[in-house]
Amino acid sequence: MKTFLLLIILTVTQSAFARKFVVVERSESNKQIYQSIELQDLESSHSFDGKYFKIVKGKSNEAISFNEEESLLLKAATAYYHLTLARTYFADEMNSSYVRGLEKVTVRLDLSNQFSELGHFAHDNNSPQFNNALTIPEGSGLASRNIGPWGKEIWFRPSKKVHLSTIDVKNTNHEFDGLAKRFRDQIHMQTFTRFLSQLVLTATQDNYVLTTEDALRTVGVTLFLELAYRSQDTVNRMFTRKWYWLDSALVPEIIYHEYSHIALSDHLELTHSTPVIEGMADYFAGKIAKSPTLAKKIKKYNTFNGKDAQRKNQYRMEFETNQWANTDFVFGLLWQVGDVVGDEQEQFIYALRREVTTDSTIRGQLVEGILKTCKNLCDDPFNKRIQLLKLLHFKKL
Numbered sequence: 001m002k003t004f005l006l007l008i009i010l011t012v013t014q015s016a017f018a019r020k021f022v023v024v025e026r027s028e029s030n031k032q033i034y035q036s037i038e039l040q041d042l043e044s045s046h047s048f049d050g051k052y053f054k055i056v057k058g059k060s061n062e063a064i065s066f067n068e069e070e071s072l073l074l075k076a077a078t079a080y081y082h083l084t085l086a087r088t089y090f091a092d093e094m095n096s097s098y099v100r101g102l103e104k105v106t107v108r109l110d111l112s113n114q115f116s117e118l119g120h121f122a123h124d125n126n127s128p129q130f131n132n133a134l135t136i137p138e139g140s141g142l143a144s145r146n147i148g149p150w151g152k153e154i155w156f157r158p159s160k161k162v163h164l165s166t167i168d169v170k171n172t173n174h175e176f177d178g179l180a181k182r183f184r185d186q187i188h189m190q191t192f193t194r195f196l197s198q199l200v201l202t203a204t205q206d207n208y209v210l211t212t213e214d215a216l217r218t219v220g221v222t223l224f225l226e227l228a229y230r231s232q233d234t235v236n237r238m239f240t241r242k243w244y245w246l247d248s249a250l251v252p253e254i255i256y257h258e259y260s261h262i263a264l265s266d267h268l269e270l271t272h273s274t275p276v277i278e279g280m281a282d283y284f285a286g287k288i289a290k291s292p293t294l295a296k297k298i299k300k301y302n303t304f305n306g307k308d309a310q311r312k313n314q315y316r317m318e319f320e321t322n323q324w325a326n327t328d329f330v331f332g333l334l335w336q337v338g339d340v341v342g343d344e345q346e347q348f349i350y351a352l353r354r355e356v357t358t359d360s361t362i363r364g365q366l367v368e369g370i371l372k373t374c375k376n377l378c379d380d381p382f383n384k385r386i387q388l389l390k391l392l393h394f395k396k397l
């Protein structure tokens with residue numbers, strides 16, 4: 001009897017702060033669906049304050065209450081749920097003691113302020129951000145201006161409808177598929193990336209021009225943005241009306257991408273965006289999703305055989321510069337390296353972070369890091385290294 005009572009008490013205390021919410025999930029075919037899911041590890045019975053994540057709105061430090069309006073609850077619950085999945089992946093599957101030891105991460109929804117290294121939040125009027133997401137490094141604050149220290153945070157920007165006429169796109173009559181195909185077929189991959197980036201970045205004024213600074217430290221790999229757009233159930237209507245927007249807190253792959261930045265930050269500093277740091281985050285976003293459909297799409301994307309496919313898949317000097325931070329060349333490369341490595345590929349790419357930094361060059365340190373990691377970890381280093389060298393050669397590296 002005593003044991004029975006104890007069991008009941010334990011069950012009650014353990015489940016007290018698990019609660020069901022509707023979240024955005026992916027269907028088997030990778031479409032956006034809504035599902036009721038029990039959120040785990042909540043430390044509060046009335047707000048999104050958990051053991052590992054606290055979800056707040058804007059600049060507030062109070063967790064979002066369960067009594068908020070439905071659209072905010074959907075975003076908070078979706079972010080909380082997918083962040084928990086991503087954390088579990090790194091803590092358990094990658095066996096990351098760094099992730100297990102991390103302090104609680106504050107996650108901000110609907111925050112449009114730019115990040116300021118000194119002030120945490122830049123001034124409200126300083127080029128507000130929409131339709132993207134960002135992971136920021138910790139800061140010590142400024143006592144003289146009453147700004148307290150903060151830890152690593154993930155920010156999801158508010159979504160904002162952008163009309164095609166405010167974006168420099170020549171042919172506005174195509175729907176998304178047409179646009180995507182046209183850009184894929186005729187123009188460099190980078191132009192397509194820039195095109196999509198323009199859609200989801202600031203775009204607050206007419207004749208908006210994308211600057212390099214705007215492109216820094218924002219979620220931004222072609223494939224994931226494209227998939228995010230495609231998976232939105234309203235996608236066709238949306239594009240016919242020529243309006244674009246993205247609620248990044250509702251896109252599982254973007255959530256995984258941002259958490260991956262946190263999980264990899266023991267070696268990859270969060271200060272700025274480079275092809276290496278973005279490519280690494282995207283690799284894990286793709287793996288955490290555990291979707292065979294997504295994997296198939298990535299494979300197809302990597303081996304895209306349209307016009308100029310060869311050139312698009314091959315290394316170019318421009319990939320090294322920040323201007324091309326949104327390139328997904330590194331992502332494609334890592335994915336293919338994983339295919340060569342085989343079974344232990346996720347551990348392999350995770351270990352690779354030790355050999356590189358945010359500022360590593362692709363042709364230099366990344367290539368060396370891949371070969372060195374193989375020497376240490378590949379099951380058949382001699383033959384696997386030959387296969388990797390073949391792949392690197394094929395990529396013109």
Ligand SMILES: [Zn+2]
Nearest residue numbers: 218219278281
């Ligand atoms: Zn990123």
